[in-house]
Amino acid sequence: MKLATFTHDGATRIGVVTGDEIVDLAAAAPGLPPDMVALLAGGAAALEAARKAEARATGRLKLAAVRLEAPIRRPSKFLAIGLNYADHVRESGLEAPAVPVFFNKQTTCVTGPHDPIHLPRVSPLLDYEGELAFVIGRRCRHVSRERAAEVIAGYLVVNDVSVRDWQLRTPTMTMGKSFDTHGPMGPWLVTADEIGDPHALELRTWVNGELRQHSNTRHLIYDCFAQVEHLSTAFTLEPGDVVTTGTPAGVGGAMSPPRFLGRGDVVRIEIEKIGSIENRGARRDGNGGPDMSRDEDRNAKLAAGRGRLAPIKLAHVVRRTSRFDEMLAWYQSVLGADVVHSDGMLAFLTYDDEHHRIAIARIPGLPDQPPLAAGTDHVAFTHADLGDLLHTYARLKSEGIEPYWCINHGPTTSMYYKDPDGSRVELQVDNFPTAEETNRWIRSGDFAANPIGVVFDPEDLLARYRAGEPIEELRERPPLPTGTTPFDMLRF
Numbered sequence: 001m002k003l004a005t006f007t008h009d010g011a012t013r014i015g016v017v018t019g020d021e022i023v024d025l026a027a028a029a030p031g032l033p034p035d036m037v038a039l040l041a042g043g044a045a046a047l048e049a050a051r052k053a054e055a056r057a058t059g060r061l062k063l064a065a066v067r068l069e070a071p072i073r074r075p076s077k078f079l080a081i082g083l084n085y086a087d088h089v090r091e092s093g094l095e096a097p098a099v100p101v102f103f104n105k106q107t108t109c110v111t112g113p114h115d116p117i118h119l120p121r122v123s124p125l126l127d128y129e130g131e132l133a134f135v136i137g138r139r140c141r142h143v144s145r146e147r148a149a150e151v152i153a154g155y156l157v158v159n160d161v162s163v164r165d166w167q168l169r170t171p172t173m174t175m176g177k178s179f180d181t182h183g184p185m186g187p188w189l190v191t192a193d194e195i196g197d198p199h200a201l202e203l204r205t206w207v208n209g210e211l212r213q214h215s216n217t218r219h220l221i222y223d224c225f226a227q228v229e230h231l232s233t234a235f236t237l238e239p240g241d242v243v244t245t246g247t248p249a250g251v252g253g254a255m256s257p258p259r260f261l262g263r264g265d266v267v268r269i270e271i272e273k274i275g276s277i278e279n280r281g282a283r284r285d286g287n288g289g290p291d292m293s294r295d296e297d298r299n300a301k302l303a304a305g306r307g308r309l310a311p312i313k314l315a316h317v318v319r320r321t322s323r324f325d326e327m328l329a330w331y332q333s334v335l336g337a338d339v340v341h342s343d344g345m346l347a348f349l350t351y352d353d354e355h356h357r358i359a360i361a362r363i364p365g366l367p368d369q370p371p372l373a374a375g376t377d378h379v380a381f382t383h384a385d386l387g388d389l390l391h392t393y394a395r396l397k398s399e400g401i402e403p404y405w406c407i408n409h410g411p412t413t414s415m416y417y418k419d420p421d422g423s424r425v426e427l428q429v430d431n432f433p434t435a436e437e438t439n440r441w442i443r444s445g446d447f448a449a450n451p452i453g454v455v456f457d458p459e460d461l462l463a464r465y466r467a468g469e470p471i472e473e474l475r476e477r478p479p480l481p482t483g484t485t486p487f488d489m490l491r492f
C-alpha cells in the first residue's frame, strides 16, 4: 500500500495512492487518525482499516490534482548513515567505517517530493545523495537484526542533500546536512509488505536527465535491519522516525571536476517498487521561518554613531533603448533570465532572488551611444563556475551571440559581450574560491606587473574543459605572449 500525505483545497491530509488516483482517508475512513505518524502508530489494525477503506472508496482524487507533501512532514527523528556503499566510500577517498556512522538531519529540513531545494547563501557546494529510507512503525528498543522487519512500517525515497564544505568541516556533519529544504522525501511511503526484500531494489539518480547514480540496495554495507539493531541499542525508536540508509557512488562532489547543483538543476531519484522524487535547485533560502538577520531594533537603526552604512547588495541595472524587443530578447538569453513584467514600454528581468536585476525601458528615437563616451564601461555578472560560463558561451554562440573579448584577468576569467545598443556586459567566474585567495594573488606582484590580463581563445578553453583538464589549470592566468605588453591585451 502506498500511503501519501497530500494537500488539496488548502487542507493537508493522508491518503492511499492507487495508479494515478488517491483515496482521501479523511473522507473514506473518518475514524482513522488524520496524520501519517498517528496512522503508523495504530499498527497493523490501522493499516488494515486503511486498506479496506481504499478498496471500497468511491470518491477518488486525481493524483495530478493534489500536491504531494513529505509523507512524514515532521519526523520525530531524521537519522542518516554515511559511507554505507563501498563504491561511495571509495569515491570519497575514505576507509570503510568499522561502526555505522550515523548523523542527524534536523527535522526542519524535510520537504516534499517535488519541492524546491534552496541554494544556500553561504556555499555553492550543493550536492545530492539518492537514498532508500525506512520508516519506523512501532515504538521499540533493543531490536535484534532478526526481528527488525517487525518495526519497519515502510520505505520511501530520500535526497540527502548536502552542503559539502559545511558537512566536512566538522565531524558531526549536522550543519551541512540540515539546511532548510535539504531533506526532500517521498513520493509516498510504501508499506513493508509491498516491498518484500528491501535489499534488492534498484536505485537511480539523474541530474537534468543525466544518470549520475545507479546501484542496488543489496550493496548496502549495513543493511536496514542491522541499522535498526544498532540504533535501538542506544535509544528508543518511535513511529514516524525516518532513517535514510546512505548513498552509492556518483555524487556531484566526487566527480572530476566536481559538478555541484545550481539554480534550475533538476535531481530525480527513483527506487524500484517505490517511485521517484524530483526536486529543482532554487535561489531562495529558508522554508518560511522569519529571517532575523536584518531585524534589529528600529531606534538602534536610527541612532547616531553607527558609522557608514553600506547597501546590502547591488539591485539592478536599467537600460534605456529604442530597440526594446531586441534588447529584451538579448538580455533574456545572455543572462538566462525570466521576464517577470513587460508592458511593451518597461520590462523587468530576473534570474535569482531579486525581483528585477535588469530593466529595459523603451524610449523611442534615442540617438546611438558614441563609442567610448564617459560613463559606465560595463556591467559584470558572475557565474557559479567555469563550466556554467563555458556552457553559456557555447549556447550563446549557437544563437549568434559572440563575445568580443575573452580575457583571464587573473582574479576572474571573463567574456565580454556587447548588447544590441553596444553597451558592454561581462560574464565572468572567479578564479579563486575565496576573496582572501584573490587578495593574496593580487598582492603577489603578478597583478601589479599586468593588471589587465591575458586574452584567451574561448574555443580552446572549452575544448580543454571538455577534455577533463583540472579547473585549477584552466583558471590559471597564462604568461603574456612574448613581445606583448598588457596594453596589447585590450579589446574595445
Ligand code: ZN
Pocket (backbone or CB within 6 Å): 080, 081, 082, 129, 131, 160, 246, 247
Ligand atoms: Zn547520505
